[in-house]
Amino acid sequence: MADFTWSVLFPEKKKTTFNRKKPRATIFLSSDTHGDEKLFVPISVAKKVVALDKESQLDSVSRSEFLKKLTLIQKDLVRVRIETLLQRRDYSTFELSEKLRLDGFFIPVVEKAVARAVEVGLLNDQRYADLYVRSKVSQGWGPLKISCELKQRGIEPTLLDGWPDTYLPLENQREHAHMLAQRKRLTGKNDYGKIVRFLAAKGYPLGICTDVAKQMLKDA
Structure with a gap:
């Protein structure tokens, strides 16, 4: 040897x-x-x-x-x-x-x-993704941020049946975005841009971000 x-x-x-x-x-x-x-x-x-x-x-x-x-x-x-x-x-x-x-x-x-x-079922990406998405939706995250975070965890959002409509229908996205935007204090200085950037960072589509920002300024 x-x-x-x-x-x-x-x-x-x-x-x-x-x-x-x-x-x-x-x-x-x-x-x-x-x-x-x-x-x-x-x-x-x-x-x-x-x-x-x-x-x-x-x-x-x-x-x-x-x-x-x-x-x-x-x-x-x-x-x-x-x-x-x-x-x-x-x-x-x-x-x-x-x-x-x-x-x-x-x-x-x-x-x-x-x-x-x-x-043996200790790991299940579909189960993990479902719970993860529901948790983040409850925290006010938008679909774009959720999708990005799932991909970083090695999961394609398409693994979830009906993504994103089942979890975040379009009308709910607008509602959630509007509720989040109401937390922002309007100062009169570039409020539109601040709201859009805030909502975009939360993962909402640009169209929703701009619509909500316009509505917020209109209601102010």
């Missing part, structure tokens, strides 16, 4: 990252066949590797055996991570996949775990 060694380096406890990635541990591998390698894994995975080593479960393993064991550890821990996250709130499949990827789990492990979560 070719010589194989490995070691683990944990990040500094106070180390922070300037992106969405979580701090990760580094596993250094060295073998005759593949030379020196570095793997970046979630800290929980690295801790499990160290724990198994203390139990002598990783003695005299080959590179391939070590990687198989590492993958099995990730499969177990990614399942726990998914359950923990979904207990806090619902996720779209894209959101959850991205979060697990940024945690440092291997992409094939993430893909299989997320696919399994979809299969």
Whole structure:
């Protein structure tokens, strides 16, 4: 069997990252066949590797055996991570996949775990989108902003039957926009532009924004 060694380096406890990635541990591998390698894994995975080593479960393993064991550890821990996250709130499949990827789990492990979560009903993009849209409609969001946010979560609005009319009929959009516009204090200085920009930022079509702004100034 070719010589194989490995070691683990944990990040500094106070180390922070300037992106969405979580701090990760580094596993250094060295073998005759593949030379020196570095793997970046979630800290929980690295801790499990160290724990198994203390139990002598990783003695005299080959590179391939070590990687198989590492993958099995990730499969177990990614399942726990998914359950923990979904207990806090619902996720779209894209959101959850991205979060697990940024945690440092291997992409094939993430893909299989997320696919399994979809299969058993823990993840459902249509259910997620329906609840998300209803929540945002109640907060006064317009269809354009809702559509944009859904797409950022990996969901096409067309996944929802009857979007947007079922959730936001045109007459309701005007009503919601008018109610929102009434919150704006008119000062007499470019009120029309302020109302239009305010409603556009909330995700309402330009035609509705301008109509409501005109009506507000007319009623003032």
